[in-house]
Amino acid sequence: xxxxxxxxxxxxxxxxxxxxxxxxxxxxxxxxxxxxxxxxxxxxxxxxxxxxxxxxxxxxxxxxxxxxxxxxxxxxxxxxxxxxxxxxxxxxxxxxxxxxxxxxxxxxxxxxxxxxxxxxxxxxxxxxxx
Amino acid sequence: xxxxxxxxxxxxxxxxxxxxxxxxxxxxxxxxxxxxxxxxxxxxxxxxxxxxxxxxxxxxxxxxxxxxxxxxxxxxxxxxxxxxxxxxxxxxxxxxxxxxxxxxxxxxxxxxxxxxxxxxxxxxxxxxxxxxxxxxxxxx
Amino acid sequence: xxxxxxxxxxxxxxxxxxxxxxxxxxxxxxxxxxxxxxxxxxxxxxxxxxxxxxxxxxxxxxxxxxxxxxxxxxxxxxxxxxxxxxxxxxxxxxxxxxxxxxxxxxxxxxxxxxxxxxxxxxxxxxxxxxxxxxxxxxxxxxxxxxxxxxxxxxxxxxxxxxxxxxxxxxxxxxxxxxxxxxxxxxxxxxxxxxxxxxxxxxxxxxxxxxxxxxxxxxxxxxxxxxxxxxxxxxxxxxxxxxxxxxxxxxxxxxxxxxxxxxxxxxxxxxxxxxxxxxxxxxxxxxxxxxxxx
Numbered sequence: 001x002x003x004x005x006x007x008x009x010x011x012x013x014x015x016x017x018x019x020x021x022x023x024x025x026x027x028x029x030x031x032x033x034x035x036x037x038x039x040x041x042x043x044x045x046x047x048x049x050x051x052x053x054x055x056x057x058x059x060x061x062x063x064x065x066x067x068x069x070x071x072x073x074x075x076x077x078x079x080x081x082x083x084x085x086x087x088x089x090x091x092x093x094x095x096x097x098x099x100x101x102x103x104x105x106x107x108x109x110x111x112x113x114x115x116x117x118x119x120x121x122x123x124x125x126x127x128x129x130x
Numbered sequence: 131x132x133x134x135x136x137x138x139x140x141x142x143x144x145x146x147x148x149x150x151x152x153x154x155x156x157x158x159x160x161x162x163x164x165x166x167x168x169x170x171x172x173x174x175x176x177x178x179x180x181x182x183x184x185x186x187x188x189x190x191x192x193x194x195x196x197x198x199x200x201x202x203x204x205x206x207x208x209x210x211x212x213x214x215x216x217x218x219x220x221x222x223x224x225x226x227x228x229x230x231x232x233x234x235x236x237x238x239x240x241x242x243x244x245x246x247x248x249x250x251x252x253x254x255x256x257x258x259x260x261x262x263x264x265x266x267x268x269x270x
Numbered sequence: 271x272x273x274x275x276x277x278x279x280x281x282x283x284x285x286x287x288x289x290x291x292x293x294x295x296x297x298x299x300x301x302x303x304x305x306x307x308x309x310x311x312x313x314x315x316x317x318x319x320x321x322x323x324x325x326x327x328x329x330x331x332x333x334x335x336x337x338x339x340x341x342x343x344x345x346x347x348x349x350x351x352x353x354x355x356x357x358x359x360x361x362x363x364x365x366x367x368x369x370x371x372x373x374x375x376x377x378x379x380x381x382x383x384x385x386x387x388x389x390x391x392x393x394x395x396x397x398x399x400x401x402x403x404x405x406x407x408x409x410x411x412x413x414x415x416x417x418x419x420x421x422x423x424x425x426x427x428x429x430x431x432x433x434x435x436x437x438x439x440x441x442x443x444x445x446x447x448x449x450x451x452x453x454x455x456x457x458x459x460x461x462x463x464x465x466x467x468x469x470x471x472x473x474x475x476x477x478x479x480x481x482x483x484x485x486x487x488x489x490x491x492x493x494x495x496x497x498x499x500x501x502x503x504x505x506x507x508x509x510x511x512x513x514x515x516x517x518x519x520x521x522x523x524x525x526x527x528x529x530x531x532x533x534x535x536x537x538x539x540x541x542x543x544x545x546x547x548x549x550x551x552x553x554x555x556x557x558x559x560x561x562x563x
Binding site: 080081082083084086087088090091092096097102103104105108109 | 455456459460462463466467468490493494495496497498499500
């Protein structure tokens with residue numbers, strides 16, 4: 001069965017989702033990521049969805065699950081490259097992916113994860129302090 | 131005197147919804163039709179996403195079913211209609227199911243209400259033991 | 271019984287000449303549409319009417335056989351709309367065919383009054399049907415032009431400006447209805463991607479009223495931008511608008527707001543790690559323009 005490749009850059013893991021995510025593939029990805037984060041002691045996970053033209057509630061939940069798993073294993077997650085049409089649709093759908101950090105592209109995402117690892121001020125987008 | 135234009139179905143296709151791979155096919159096929167009929171990119175995204183949600187509902191809550199896809203024409207206006215039907219347990223309280231974030235054991239959550247927001251027309255027929263039929267339409 | 275269509279074919283030149291003469295005599299705005307073009311339109315219509323497919327009768331204008339005539343009328347209406355003719359002038363173009371036809375029929379049927387009446391009746395109804403059709407087509411054509419102009423206006427009125435590296439601003443001017451709000455959202459989001467801007471300022475100084483619907487649209491835009499990785503700042507909120515927002519119970523707690531665009535800009539600069547520094551030795555006066563005594 002195909003798997004989504006996970007790249008390592010330092011203590012960070014990079015995942016690029018380019019294919020239509022079906023159930024088994026999504027579950028496999030969560031599984032693989034959990035293992036890699038733990039093995040590596042990874043401090044951050046970057047998920048690039050710039051190639052995804054459709055993000056439905058299933059993919060939304062998958063991303064949320066990955067972020068939650070990573071958090072438990074003490075790693076930050078950033079989702080980057082969401083397309084405008086996808087963002088507009090998700091808002092209409094009612095999914096705002098709370099608690100998931102997002103960035104415009106891989107560069108900015110990596111910058112954030114590196115700073116987060118060293119305790120610096122974030123570059124990714126998060127909820128403003130009240 | 132001209133009579134009111136009636137709805138004409140210019141194209142029609144039925145896709146099975148039995149496995150998770152069928153969900154992928156549904157997305158791809160709807161996308162292909164929409165791109166052939168030149169719907170805008172944003173509309174395409176909304177419609178395919180709605181189709182994905184409703185197809186998934188039919189699979190996970192309805193035990194599988196089918197999607198009937200039709201292209202409509204009313205005068206010069208074009209639209210796409212998607213009809214999702216399953217022979218599943220049906221929905222007892224439709225109003226409740228349409229509330230955002232509603233959950234029953236893994237629930238339809240945003241699928242139903244979200245799809246309603248993404249499309250121009252939404253209709254649902256369902257009752258316990260009689261399966262479910264959700265019909266959505268989006269006009270160009 | 272004379273065949274009307276045959277009569278038209280046999281007398282096509284005369285009908286055309288008389289028709290054009292009649293048009294010239296009654297035309298008040300000849301400058302709007304050139305004589306050559308009018309002649310061409312008239313000639314085309316006459317030819318099509320005189321030579322329909324077999325079994326086509328004048329009594330039924332809606333039949334398939336007259337499709338070419340209907341298409342031609344649509345083409346003419348498009349041209350008339352473009353030239354600025356009025357709907358009645360466009361219909362009049364066809365109606366003035368009646369006196370010409372009636373005269374001709376009368377000449378051919380002086381001794382058969384019943385038939386005379388029948389033929390005139392058929393001709394009358396046919397020309398009326400054509401006039402109605404061209405009036406309808408005219409309206410359709412005009413609606414299309416208006417729609418296109420509206421679209422162009424929408425695009426023009428939502429420009430996105432780049433204030434600095436990674437900071438874009440969209441000044442919204444005028445009332446925000448559904449379609450404009452959609453346009454604002456799409457323009458802004460695309461600009462964010464294209465310029466890789468982490469910050470987007472939506473300035474609503476030029477928006478006269480904000481109601482629940484407008485607020486919803488703005489919130490959707492801001493949420494979508496956040497999902498993409500950009501932060502929005504809402505600026506240009508006038509005191510009256512602020513009061514309306516509170517009054518309506520709209521919560522903007524998740525939204526960063528500033529009353530002035532300049533404040534929003536300063537905030538964006540700060541949050542992107544920049545400071546504006548006042549340098550010593552700046553000139554407090556405006557330098558004179560060379561060559562002015």
